[in-house]
Amino acid sequence: MRRVGTVGGHTYEFPTLVELLAKATPARSGDVLAGCAAESAAERVAAQTVLADLPLATFLDEQVVGYDEDDVTRLVLDTHDAVAFAPVASLTVGEFRDRLLAWAAAGDEASISDLAPGLTPEMVAATSKLMRNADLVAVGRRTRVVTGLRSTLGLPGRLASRLQPNHPTDDPLGVTASIVDGLLQGCGDAVIGINPATDSPARTVALLELVDEVIGRYGIPTQSCVLAHVTTTLRALEQGAPVDLVFQSVAGTQPANRGFGVTLDLLAEARAGALALGRGTVGSNVTYFETGQGSALSADAHRGIGGRPVDQQTLEARAYAVARHFEPLIVNTVVGFIGPEYLYDGKQVLRAGLEDHFCGKLLGLPMGVDVCYTNHAEVDEDDMDSLMLLLGAAGCTFLIAVPGMDDVMLHYQSLAFSDVLTTRSVLGLRPAPEFEAWLARMDLLDDAGRVRELTADAPAARALLAAASA
Amino acid sequence: MTGPDRLPRAEGDVVDATDRLSRAGGGDPWAVLRSATRARVALGRAGDALPTARELEFRAAHAAARDAVHQPLDVDRLRTALGELIEVHSAAPDRATYLQRPDLGRQLAQGTSLPRTDADLAVVIADGLSPRAVHEHAADLVTALLERLPGWSVAPLVVAIQARVALGDAVGAALGARAVVVLIGERPGLSSADSLGVYLTWDPRPGRADSERNCVSNVRPPHGLSYAQAADTVAALLGAARELGASGVVLKDEGPALPAGAG
Structure with missing residues (x-):
C-alpha cells in the first residue's frame, strides 16, 4: 500500500515506515543533522496525516530497525504481550491518541497503565508525534507506574528528586556538603546519585561507601547510586560494595549500546548481582537508566531498515524498551545535555522532555527528567521553569537537582534544589511518603508540611550536621 | 582528572x-x-525560590558564557597582534547554523582557496564555541608556541570563522602542511567562559578521526594552563609526532586523550 498524504494541494509520498515516522516528527535540529527531517511544514503535517491512519498493529509486522540485525528489536517483539495489547489492537495511531485522551479525561488510570506490556516503542513514539504538549501532559499524569526500593516512587500527588552532589575531584567533603545542602531542601527521595569524575572501581567503591554511610547515619529512606559504567559496578559488587542501584546509560539500537560498552546480558548479570544483596525495604527495583534523544546519532548508530536514518525521538523510545526489561526503580532522560545540534532551543527541549516522559511512562517506566541545558544552546532558566512545571503537572516520577543549578563536575546547568520545592508547592505535590516522614522526624517540615526555610542557627540544620559528626 | x-x-x-x-x-x-x-551550596531561599542576590550571581555567570559563545571573532584584533593572517570561513554561514550543524563547521566554505606551501606546520586559529577565549589567549599562545619550534617551516597563519576542530584538516591539507595545530575556543562553562583548546593532527586531511589527534585543554591563565606550559606540551607533542609520523592515541602517553564531544 502506498502511503500518500496531501496537504495544501501538494501530495507527499512516504515510501518507508522509517521515513514516515521521521517526517511526522515535530521539528528538531538532530533530525535535520541526520538528514531525515521533513523538508517543509506541509510535508510534516502530511506525514502526520498518514501516520494517524496507520493501524497500530502495523508496528508488529513492519520494523523500523531490522529484527535480524538488532537485539533491541528482537527484545521488543519477542516479549510483546498480545493480551495486554488486545484492548487497542484494532485502533489506528490517531484513534489510539483519541482513546488515550478520553481515558485520561475520565481519570481511568488502569486502562492506560495496563497497556504497557502490549505497546512497542514505535507505537508510542508514533502516537506522541500526533500529540500536542498538553496531550502529553494529560495522558502522562494518568499513567501510573509505581516502583520501590527503600522509598516508594510514582504514587499520585508525589514528586521525588535525585540529589546530584557531583564534585570535580570526587572529594568526600565536597560531595558530603552538597548532599547535606540537598537534604536540607527536601531533595534526594528518588536517589542520591553521583556521577563520578573518573570511572575507576576503587573510587566507585569509596563513593558508594560514603553515601551508604550518610544514609545509614541519618536513617534516610532512600537509595544511593554511583553512575559508573555497569562493568565498574560489577567490579564493585564483586568487592562487596554496598550497591543499591546498578546504573547504565542505554540507547535504542544495538550498535549504540555497543558504543556504550553494554549488552543485554551484561545488564542482566549486574541486576542479578544487586538483587542478590537484598537491600530493599519497600520494593526490589534495583536498576537505574539514563537516556537522551540524539545519543544514537552521536554514536553514528541511528540507522534502520535500508540504512535509512531513524528520527531521534523514535530511537529514544526504543531505549525505554531496553530499560523496562530490567524493571528499573528510576529512568530519566537527560533532555538538554547533548547540545543544540540535537535540540536547538527552549521550544525543542521542552517538547522533547514532555515526549520522553510520556513515552517512558506509557511503556511502563518510572520516568524522570533531568531538566537541563548547556551554554551553547538557545535555552535559559525560563525554559527550564516551564519544563519543570509542566513535568510536575504531567506526574513526572522525579526531577534531578544540583546545588544552585550549576553542576561543577559535568559543566552544565540542571535544576536547583529549591526548584523541586517550587514545583511541589505550586502544584501541591509531596515527596515520597517514607522520605516525607523522615523529613518530619528531622524537624525539617513546618506545620503545613513545607520544607522549612532555615536560618543559620536552625536546630534542624545543626541536627543534620551534628548527626554526621557525632 | x-x-x-x-x-x-x-x-x-x-x-x-x-x-x-x-x-x-x-x-x-x-x-x-x-x-x-565550589558547588553553589547554602544559597538560602526566598520562599521556595532563590534569593535575589544568588539569582543574579547565577545570571551573570550564564550571561558571560552566552556572550562568549555569540560574540563574533575580531580578526583585526588578531592581525594587530600577529601580523598578516589568511581568513577562511567554514561552510556554516552564521552562528545559528554553526551551532546546529557541526558537519558544516568541519568543511571549508565553497570556493575557498589556499596557497600550497609544503610547510612543516600550519597553525589555525578557530573561533569554536568561545571567540572570547581566542581574543584573550590565542595571540600569546601562538607566539609562545612558535618560539619553541626553531627549524620548523610554518605556513601563513590562518584564522577560521564558524569553525570546528576538524576544519583544520581541510586547511592543513590545502596548505600542504605536514602537521596542523588548531587553537579553538572551548565550550564555555559557568565558571570558565574563556578556555582555549589546542589540537594537533599529523598529516592532516579531511576524514581524520578524533582518535588521530592530541589535545591540550583549558589554556586560560591564571586559572588554567599558562601559555608556556601549553606551548611546551604542544611543542613536545609535535616533536614526538614528527618522529613517529603520526599523532593521536599512539602518542597518548605524552598527551591527554581527546575529551568526549570535542569534535
Missing part, C-alpha cells in the same frame, strides 16, 4: 570528614557547607 589519592572507606573517615566540615565552618552550618566545595 586529578583528585585525592584516598577517599573514605570506612565509617571513621566519614566522621572525620564531617568533623572537619563542622570545624571549618566555626559552627555556622552555612559556612560549613560553603567551605567544602
Whole structure:
C-alpha cells in the first residue's frame, strides 16, 4: 500500500515506515543533522496525516530497525504481550491518541497503565508525534507506574528528586556538603546519585561507601547510586560494595549500546548481582537508566531498515524498551545535555522532555527528567521553569537537582534544589511518603508540611550536621 | 582528572570528614557547607525560590558564557597582534547554523582557496564555541608556541570563522602542511567562559578521526594552563609526532586523550 498524504494541494509520498515516522516528527535540529527531517511544514503535517491512519498493529509486522540485525528489536517483539495489547489492537495511531485522551479525561488510570506490556516503542513514539504538549501532559499524569526500593516512587500527588552532589575531584567533603545542602531542601527521595569524575572501581567503591554511610547515619529512606559504567559496578559488587542501584546509560539500537560498552546480558548479570544483596525495604527495583534523544546519532548508530536514518525521538523510545526489561526503580532522560545540534532551543527541549516522559511512562517506566541545558544552546532558566512545571503537572516520577543549578563536575546547568520545592508547592505535590516522614522526624517540615526555610542557627540544620559528626 | 589519592572507606573517615566540615565552618552550618566545595551550596531561599542576590550571581555567570559563545571573532584584533593572517570561513554561514550543524563547521566554505606551501606546520586559529577565549589567549599562545619550534617551516597563519576542530584538516591539507595545530575556543562553562583548546593532527586531511589527534585543554591563565606550559606540551607533542609520523592515541602517553564531544 502506498502511503500518500496531501496537504495544501501538494501530495507527499512516504515510501518507508522509517521515513514516515521521521517526517511526522515535530521539528528538531538532530533530525535535520541526520538528514531525515521533513523538508517543509506541509510535508510534516502530511506525514502526520498518514501516520494517524496507520493501524497500530502495523508496528508488529513492519520494523523500523531490522529484527535480524538488532537485539533491541528482537527484545521488543519477542516479549510483546498480545493480551495486554488486545484492548487497542484494532485502533489506528490517531484513534489510539483519541482513546488515550478520553481515558485520561475520565481519570481511568488502569486502562492506560495496563497497556504497557502490549505497546512497542514505535507505537508510542508514533502516537506522541500526533500529540500536542498538553496531550502529553494529560495522558502522562494518568499513567501510573509505581516502583520501590527503600522509598516508594510514582504514587499520585508525589514528586521525588535525585540529589546530584557531583564534585570535580570526587572529594568526600565536597560531595558530603552538597548532599547535606540537598537534604536540607527536601531533595534526594528518588536517589542520591553521583556521577563520578573518573570511572575507576576503587573510587566507585569509596563513593558508594560514603553515601551508604550518610544514609545509614541519618536513617534516610532512600537509595544511593554511583553512575559508573555497569562493568565498574560489577567490579564493585564483586568487592562487596554496598550497591543499591546498578546504573547504565542505554540507547535504542544495538550498535549504540555497543558504543556504550553494554549488552543485554551484561545488564542482566549486574541486576542479578544487586538483587542478590537484598537491600530493599519497600520494593526490589534495583536498576537505574539514563537516556537522551540524539545519543544514537552521536554514536553514528541511528540507522534502520535500508540504512535509512531513524528520527531521534523514535530511537529514544526504543531505549525505554531496553530499560523496562530490567524493571528499573528510576529512568530519566537527560533532555538538554547533548547540545543544540540535537535540540536547538527552549521550544525543542521542552517538547522533547514532555515526549520522553510520556513515552517512558506509557511503556511502563518510572520516568524522570533531568531538566537541563548547556551554554551553547538557545535555552535559559525560563525554559527550564516551564519544563519543570509542566513535568510536575504531567506526574513526572522525579526531577534531578544540583546545588544552585550549576553542576561543577559535568559543566552544565540542571535544576536547583529549591526548584523541586517550587514545583511541589505550586502544584501541591509531596515527596515520597517514607522520605516525607523522615523529613518530619528531622524537624525539617513546618506545620503545613513545607520544607522549612532555615536560618543559620536552625536546630534542624545543626541536627543534620551534628548527626554526621557525632 | 586529578583528585585525592584516598577517599573514605570506612565509617571513621566519614566522621572525620564531617568533623572537619563542622570545624571549618566555626559552627555556622552555612559556612560549613560553603567551605567544602565550589558547588553553589547554602544559597538560602526566598520562599521556595532563590534569593535575589544568588539569582543574579547565577545570571551573570550564564550571561558571560552566552556572550562568549555569540560574540563574533575580531580578526583585526588578531592581525594587530600577529601580523598578516589568511581568513577562511567554514561552510556554516552564521552562528545559528554553526551551532546546529557541526558537519558544516568541519568543511571549508565553497570556493575557498589556499596557497600550497609544503610547510612543516600550519597553525589555525578557530573561533569554536568561545571567540572570547581566542581574543584573550590565542595571540600569546601562538607566539609562545612558535618560539619553541626553531627549524620548523610554518605556513601563513590562518584564522577560521564558524569553525570546528576538524576544519583544520581541510586547511592543513590545502596548505600542504605536514602537521596542523588548531587553537579553538572551548565550550564555555559557568565558571570558565574563556578556555582555549589546542589540537594537533599529523598529516592532516579531511576524514581524520578524533582518535588521530592530541589535545591540550583549558589554556586560560591564571586559572588554567599558562601559555608556556601549553606551548611546551604542544611543542613536545609535535616533536614526538614528527618522529613517529603520526599523532593521536599512539602518542597518548605524552598527551591527554581527546575529551568526549570535542569534535
